[in-house]
Amino acid sequence: MDQRLSLITLAVADLPATRRFYLEGLGWAPSVEAPGVLMLRAGEHLLLSLWDREEFEAEVGPIMTGTGVAPLTLAHNVASNDQVDEVLRLAQAAGASAVSPAQHREWGGYSGYFADPDGFRWEIACAPSEVNDIVLP
Structure with a gap:
């Protein structure tokens, strides 16, 4: 296996609000958009994938919840x-x-x-x- 990352995926609660923050607020440009997901180029060969939380959980499994921040x-x-x-x-x-x-x-x-x-x-x-x-x- 090559030593590299291709995508970093974050499950988000409100994809339209997250989209506004990254595109309109920070000035990033979308690379791939599909229902429930927005991908932004974050490096030469790296995408930041922002995925609707419900769709994320349907494919990956339940998200841990509780107090604190994501590790x-x-x-x-x-x-x-x-x-x-x-x-x-x-x-x-x-x-x-x-x-x-x-x-x-x-x-x-x-x-x-x-x-x-x-x-x-x-x-x-x-x-x-x-x-x-x-x-x-």
Whole structure:
């Protein structure tokens, strides 16, 4: 098996609201749209798939529920601290909830977090060069 990811799929409660957030709010473009699913190009060979929760559960199985956050984060790396601040402002203007303001981290980078309409946590980060050299175009 090749060492790579092709899709990251998130089950969402309100696909039209999620669509508005990513397309109109963040300015992303759809790559594939079908009933119950919206796919957005997130890298050269990577799609972010936003799937209606009921349709997700019908195929994958019941979603765990309870308090807390999903045990994952999505990260968007940028080249400077100013860009971190800029993207966090854009996300909040689009309706994202602020989770953690941008700050210098113990691991050597600068990052902050927001939550999308379904509560998925996005980290916006300027990472040390050994990470950014791999993930930035």
